[in-house]
Amino acid sequence: xxxxxxxxxxxxxxxxxxxxxxxxxLLITGGIYAGASAxxxxxxxxxxxxxQLTVDDGEKLFQANCATxxxxxxxxxxxxxxxxxxxxxxxxxxVATGRMPLQMQGPQAPQKPVQFTQDQIExxxxxxxxxxPGPTYPEDWVLDGKDADxxxxxxxxxxxxxxxxxVAAAGGALTEGKYAPPLTSTSPLHIYAAMVTGPQNxxxxxxMNLSDEDKRDIIAALIFQQQExxxxxxxxxxxxxxxxxxxxxxxxxxxxxxxxxxxxxKSN
Numbered sequence: 001x002x003x004x005x006x007x008x009x010x011x012x013x014x015x016x017x018x019x020x021x022x023x024x025x026l027l028i029t030g031g032i033y034a035g036a037s038a039x040x041x042x043x044x045x046x047x048x049x050x051x052q053l054t055v056d057d058g059e060k061l062f063q064a065n066c067a068t069x070x071x072x073x074x075x076x077x078x079x080x081x082x083x084x085x086x087x088x089x090x091x092x093x094x095v096a097t098g099r100m101p102l103q104m105q106g107p108q109a110p111q112k113p114v115q116f117t118q119d120q121i122e123x124x125x126x127x128x129x130x131x132x133p134g135p136t137y138p139e140d141w142v143l144d145g146k147d148a149d150x151x152x153x154x155x156x157x158x159x160x161x162x163x164x165x166x167v168a169a170a171g172g173a174l175t176e177g178k179y180a181p182p183l184t185s186t187s188p189l190h191i192y193a194a195m196v197t198g199p200q201n202x203x204x205x206x207x208m209n210l211s212d213e214d215k216r217d218i219i220a221a222l223i224f225q226q227q228e229x230x231x232x233x234x235x236x237x238x239x240x241x242x243x244x245x246x247x248x249x250x251x252x253x254x255x256x257x258x259x260x261x262x263x264x265x266k267s268n
Contacts (some may be wrong), residue, residue, distance in 0.1 A: 061127075065116075089135040090134065093197060143192065
């Protein structure tokens with residue numbers, strides 16, 4: 001009994017106990033630090049007013065990301081056009097759709113993932129508008145489509161837009177590697193901006209061509225088409241005779257050839 005008591009008094013601990021003690025200490029310390037950090041972050045959460053970017057912020061963003069091609073004073077360079085007169089609406093359209101900053105020179109600037117937040121985009125647009133004013137955002141009634149004439153808008157679209165964008169707004173090919181993009185998911189603001197600013201190969205539709213009421217009707221017709229279920233079977237990309245003819249050629253002619261082979265085999 002005395003020997004056993006002496007062994008206990010020496011108190012030789014297992015290595016696992018030391019590791020467990022260190023781990024428990026780290027967990028407790030980490031938990032306290034995480035809780036304190038979360039509390040500080042919650043107390044320092046900025047309000048929407050404090051996070052709103054200014055025109056000066058837009059100028060800094062422009063100089064860092066756009067001035068290489070468009071010039072420090074928006075005068076343009078050999079790599080990019082002047083921005084005098086384009087206005088904030090054109091800047092918002094080009095940047096918010098990912099077309100700008102341009103990834104590489106080509107026949108047309110393609111859409112790609114957006115590189116800036118909406119606040120940053122609006123700040124850059126405000127800066128451009130402050131230096132060289134141009135087309136600005138429309139009134140809400142132009143975009144909400146509440147009192148729009150959808151049938152009239154569809155007619156105007158067929159007359160003015162369908163030759164490039166397709167009657168179903170599915171887009172289409174143009175010359176020299178250019179194309180009219182599909183409008184099947186385009187927002188009302190960007191539809192309006194395209195009509196007013198004329199990006200890429202699109203013409204500018206001023207008030208002498210299409211009034212704001214006409215633009216409202218076209219936007220409402222396109223949004224209606226985006227939201228409605230397509231009727232009449234498979235859309236086949238809404239590309240008209242091209243996809244329909246290819247479908248008939250592959251499946252229709254293929255079925256006839258298969259039937260011919262089967263009849264011939266049966267007769268033999």
